[in-house]
Amino acid sequence: MTEISEMTGLELFNQAETGDQVAMGRLLSLAENRAKETLDLIQKKGVISHNCCVMGITGSPGAGKSTLIGNLLSVWKTEKKKVAVLAVDPSSPFSGGAVLGDRVRMLKHSQDENILIRSLGTRGHLGGLSACIAETVELLIALGMDIVLVETAGAGQIDVEVAEVTDTTIVMLVPGWGDTMQVAKAGLLEIADIYVVNKKDLPGAETAARDIEVMLDYRQSTGWMPKVMMTKADTGEGLEELWGGVQEHQAYLSSTGERETRRRHHLAYLIRRMALAQVSSTWDRTMLVELAREVMAQETDLTRATRKALEFLREDLKAVCMGEI
Amino acid sequence: MTEISEMTGLELFNQAETGDQVAMGRLLSLAENRAKETLDLIQKKGVISHNCCVMGITGSPGAGKSTLIGNLLSVWKTEKKKVAVLAVDPSSPFSGGAVLGDRVRMLKHSQDENILIRSLGTRGHLGGLSACIAETVELLIALGMDIVLVETAGAGQIDVEVAEVTDTTIVMLVPGWGDTMQVAKAGLLEIADIYVVNKKDLPGAETAARDIEVMLDYRQSTGWMPKVMMTKADTGEGLEELWGGVQEHQAYLSSTGERETRRRHHLAYLIRRMALAQVSSTWDRTMLVELAREVMAQETDLTRATRKALEFLREDLKAVCMGEI
Numbered sequence: 001m002t003e004i005s006e007m008t009g010l011e012l013f014n015q016a017e018t019g020d021q022v023a024m025g026r027l028l029s030l031a032e033n034r035a036k037e038t039l040d041l042i043q044k045k046g047v048i049s050h051n052c053c054v055m056g057i058t059g060s061p062g063a064g065k066s067t068l069i070g071n072l073l074s075v076w077k078t079e080k081k082k083v084a085v086l087a088v089d090p091s092s093p094f095s096g097g098a099v100l101g102d103r104v105r106m107l108k109h110s111q112d113e114n115i116l117i118r119s120l121g122t123r124g125h126l127g128g129l130s131a132c133i134a135e136t137v138e139l140l141i142a143l144g145m146d147i148v149l150v151e152t153a154g155a156g157q158i159d160v161e162v163a164e165v166t167d168t169t170i171v172m173l174v175p176g177w178g179d180t181m182q183v184a185k186a187g188l189l190e191i192a193d194i195y196v197v198n199k200k201d202l203p204g205a206e207t208a209a210r211d212i213e214v215m216l217d218y219r220q221s222t223g224w225m226p227k228v229m230m231t232k233a234d235t236g237e238g239l240e241e242l243w244g245g246v247q248e249h250q251a252y253l254s255s256t257g258e259r260e261t262r263r264r265h266h267l268a269y270l271i272r273r274m275a276l277a278q279v280s281s282t283w284d285r286t287m288l289v290e291l292a293r294e295v296m297a298q299e300t301d302l303t304r305a306t307r308k309a310l311e312f313l314r315e316d317l318k319a320v321c322m323g324e325i
Numbered sequence: 326m327t328e329i330s331e332m333t334g335l336e337l338f339n340q341a342e343t344g345d346q347v348a349m350g351r352l353l354s355l356a357e358n359r360a361k362e363t364l365d366l367i368q369k370k371g372v373i374s375h376n377c378c379v380m381g382i383t384g385s386p387g388a389g390k391s392t393l394i395g396n397l398l399s400v401w402k403t404e405k406k407k408v409a410v411l412a413v414d415p416s417s418p419f420s421g422g423a424v425l426g427d428r429v430r431m432l433k434h435s436q437d438e439n440i441l442i443r444s445l446g447t448r449g450h451l452g453g454l455s456a457c458i459a460e461t462v463e464l465l466i467a468l469g470m471d472i473v474l475v476e477t478a479g480a481g482q483i484d485v486e487v488a489e490v491t492d493t494t495i496v497m498l499v500p501g502w503g504d505t506m507q508v509a510k511a512g513l514l515e516i517a518d519i520y521v522v523n524k525k526d527l528p529g530a531e532t533a534a535r536d537i538e539v540m541l542d543y544r545q546s547t548g549w550m551p552k553v554m555m556t557k558a559d560t561g562e563g564l565e566e567l568w569g570g571v572q573e574h575q576a577y578l579s580s581t582g583e584r585e586t587r588r589r590h591h592l593a594y595l596i597r598r599m600a601l602a603q604v605s606s607t608w609d610r611t612m613l614v615e616l617a618r619e620v621m622a623q624e625t626d627l628t629r630a631t632r633k634a635l636e637f638l639r640e641d642l643k644a645v646c647m648g649e650i
Contacts, residue, residue, distance in 0.1 A: 043627040047620060260621070267617035271627065272608055275634040279604055283597055292592035295372060296585070302368040302596065309600040310642055317639045 009041035016143055021113065024143070028118050031136040036281065038135045039274045045142055047267060052141045053250055056162045058152045059172030064198040065151055068172065068233035068242075072149075073115060075243055081146040084116040086136060088152050088162075116145075134165045134270055163191040164269050167262055168249045170242075172196045173212075175204035192226050193249050196242060200230040224252055282316040283309060334366035341468055344438065349468070353443050356461040361606065363460045364599045370467055372592060377466045378575055381487045383477045384497030389523040390476055393497065393558035393567075397474075398440060400568055406471040409441040411461060413477050413487075441470075459490045459595055488516040489594050492587055493574045495567075497521045498537075500529035517551050518574050521567060525555035549577055607641045608634060 004022055007015065009030055015023035031038045059065050069085060076083050120132065133150060140148045152162050163169050171192040197209045212228050227245050231238035253259040291305040300308075329347055332340065334355055340348035356363045384390050394410060401408050445457065458475060465473045477487050488494050496517040522534045537553050552570050556563035578584040616630040625633075 043631070046626060049621070264614050264617040264621060267620055267627075268610065268613035271616050271620075271630050271634055272613055274627065274631040275608070275638065276604075278631070278635060279601075279638070283600070285593065288593035288597055289589050291596050292589040295592055295596075296374070296589060301371060302599065305596050306368070306599040306603070309596055310603060313600065313604070314639055314642045317635055317642075 009037055010044060013041060013045065013139070013142075019113065021116070024116060025118075027139060028136055031139055032120060032132050035132065035135065035273075036277050038132075038139070039270075039277055042135060042138050042142075042270070043274070047138065047270075048142060049263070050141045052145050053147045053168065053246065054137060054141070054150075054166045055147065055246060056150045056152065056166035056169045057172060058162070058169070059174075059196075059198075060153070063172045063174050064231075064233040065172055068196070068198065068231065068239070069149065069151060071233060071236045071239050072243065073112075074236075075239060076147060077112060077115070080114065082114050082144065083147045083149065084118065084140045084145050086118050086120055086133065086148070086150045088120045088133065088150065116140075133162060134266070134273060137165050138266075138270060165266055167253055167259065168193050168246050170194045170196055170246070172198055173208060174199045175202045175208045193224060194242070194245050195226060195228045196238075197228070197230045198233050200232050200238065205230060223256070223258070224249065278317075279313060282313050287312060334362055335369060338366060338370065338464070338467075346438065346441070349441060350443075352464060353461060356464055357445060357457050360457065360460065360598075361602050363457075363464070364595075364602055367460060367463050367467075367595070368599070372463065372595075373467060374588070375466050377470050378472045378571065379462060379466070379475075379490065379492045380472065380571060381475045381477065381491035381494045382497060383487070383494070384499075384521075384523075385478070388497045388499050389556075389558040390497055393521070393523065393556065393564070394474065394476060396558060396561045396564050397568065398437075399561075400564060401472060402437060402440070405439065407439050407469065408472045408474065409443065409465045409470050411458065411473070411475045412442070412444045413458070413475065441465075458487060459591070459598060462490050463591075463595065490591055492578055492584065493518050493571050495519045495521055495571070497523055498533060499524045500527045500533045518549060519567070519570050520551060520553045521563075522553070522555045523558050525557050525563065530555060548581070548583070549574065603642075604638060607638050612637060 004012070004015065004020075004026055007023070007026070009027070012023050012027045012030065016027045030041070057065055057069065073083065073085070118136075120136070137148055137150070150162050150166060169191050171194075173195070175197065195209075195212050197205050197212075199205065209228050209230060216226055216228070227249075229238060229242055229245055231242060233239070250259075253262065288309065291300070291308055294300045295302055295305050329337070329340065329345075329351055332348070332351070334352070337348050337352045337355065341352045355366075382390055382394065398408065398410070443461075445461070462473055462475070475487050475491060494516050496519075498520070500522065520534075520537050522530050522537075524530065534553050534555060541551055541553070552574075554563060554567055554570055556567055558564070575584075578587065613634065616625075616633055619625045620627055620630050
């Protein structure tokens with residue numbers, strides 16, 4: 001039998017499909033660290049239509065995301081769902097960044113064979129951190145997960161990019177997180193399918209919910225009207241309703257054909273990533289540094305140097321397009 | 326006279342060169358929001374050799390970065406330096422994310438005509454947030470700044486990428502930030518030129534400094550040996566020494582030719598960005614979504630779809646390489 005450490009991507013995938021947690025872990029490491037190889041693997045496996053619920057949860061540190069996820073995991077456990085949690089928030093206990101108590105609470109779930117918890121490193125490749133999320137989600141879908149949940153930190157860019165690969169996006173806030181205008185500013189207004197005002201017993205919770213609703217009223221939209229829900233994550237209040245809301249949104253996606261549309265967009269994103277991986281591997285640093293030297297020595301200018309870099313690319317693509325690679 | 330709001334990039338640049346703060350602000354907005362236009366402007370202006378001190382400061386929220394920068398600004402003010410601070414840390418008072426007291430302390434400097442403080446938004450384009458930093462720094466160098474300081478949040482990816490465009494990188498820690506292993510884990514060990522242990526009066530400060538030194542001993546290096554310094558940012562203790570350390574590193578870069586080498590690498594990065602901007606603008610979403618549809622309908626597979634995307638690119642590059650664009 002081949003040792004897991006020596007398996008190819010495809011062997012790892014097949015082993016992970018049997019439910020082997022070690023193989024699954026290695027497979028996700030592959031997705032995180034070796035983009036090219038992972039994309040090759042996805043190309044080999046092909047892509048599938050699926051009923052996986054791909055969710056994103058975002059919100060500032062302290063909003064209660066981890067507590068919420070921890071309690072959702074308990075719900076999903078009873079329903080015997082196969083779940084993967086991907087944490088890209090550096091302050092999350094899933095990512096190892098929070099206080100001991102939180103982490104202990106989470107760890108009890110990591111023992112469950114149906115639940116995979118994974119922290120995505122903060123050093124991405126080929127276009128940053130968010131990049132490997134697309135591949136990782138694709139692999140998890142192919143492995144037959146019922147739910148894939150991506151947790152991000154609400155810092156803007158990454159959350160918006162994560163929405164490129166998820167179907168239902170939850171934005172979490174707490175009363176006093178600051179102005180709800182922060183949400184609008186961070187570009188989260190356009191991407192949220194469900195808003196959750198957590199710590200609903202705190203003063204200002206009702207106001208925060210109303211503010212969001214007012215902002216939503218100003219938004220022109222003919223499709224899904226984002227829900228505004230209230231929870232108290234630590235006691236579990238409102239969690240069943242939230243999960244109900246997510247399922248309602250998923251049903252909406254299926255019935256309107258929006259699920260197919262989103263899937264096409266996710267795949268378009270993947271194709272772009274694959275093509276870009278090819279392009280990136282073309283420009284070796286030495287060539288670019290030599291071009292930079294010529295610019296410094298005033299033998300050429302930036303415009304010409306850029307054109308030269310593109311010529312190199314075009315020459316290189318000839319072989320690719322001929323199908324030689 | 327042309328209104329600033331209607332100026333082209335080049336006009337803005339010329340106006341900013343005269344010291345006009347409004348024009349400078351607009352120019353930086355251009356760099357942040359319109360990558361292509363900015364890269365065109367940089368191509369038009371050409372690039373220059375320079376003596377600008379381009380520094381990066383990174384460290385977790387609460388390490389005291391803003392206090393340190395605030396007090397460094399006071400030093401630089403006395404020395405009549407032209408300084409630009411670029412804040413990409415969402416928790417920084419420069420970025421508007423901190424408690425009122427901090428922000429007020431900073432604001433006094435923003436009134437100074439030699440000091441430009443700028444918060445870079447969290448929604449980047451063409452490869453993320455870090456992307457626009459390269460262009461912004463290039464513009465600030467061209468505008469004749471003595472010091473450009475980029476503040477990041479110590480979250481990993483972004484810090485490592487910022488080091489691609491800075492010459493001297495400072496990594497700040499506090500005793501009890503957690504293990505100094507965190508630093509190594511985040512990939513910051515390879516990029517720091519100077520370590521600062523802040524809040525040096527706290528217990529564990531000496532230990533933290535020693536830990537870093539031990540880690541550095543294990544690092545194979547023939548060039549610059551990173552300094553480990555101790556400060557108390559709020560009282561200003563150790564700040565003169567820190568600024569001395571930065572200048573020492575800058576002198577080292579100049580005397581060894583390393584400054585030239587780094588400059589070439591920064592330019593190589595810019596050329597790559599420019600070429601990539603061209604490539605990215607080629608793939609329109611419609612074409613990619615159509616390819617995705619074909620994959621979903623099993624009319625083609627991912628490999629062929631990717632190849633097709635590259636063929637589109639190659640065709641498009643023909644015009645570019647012929648110099649028609």
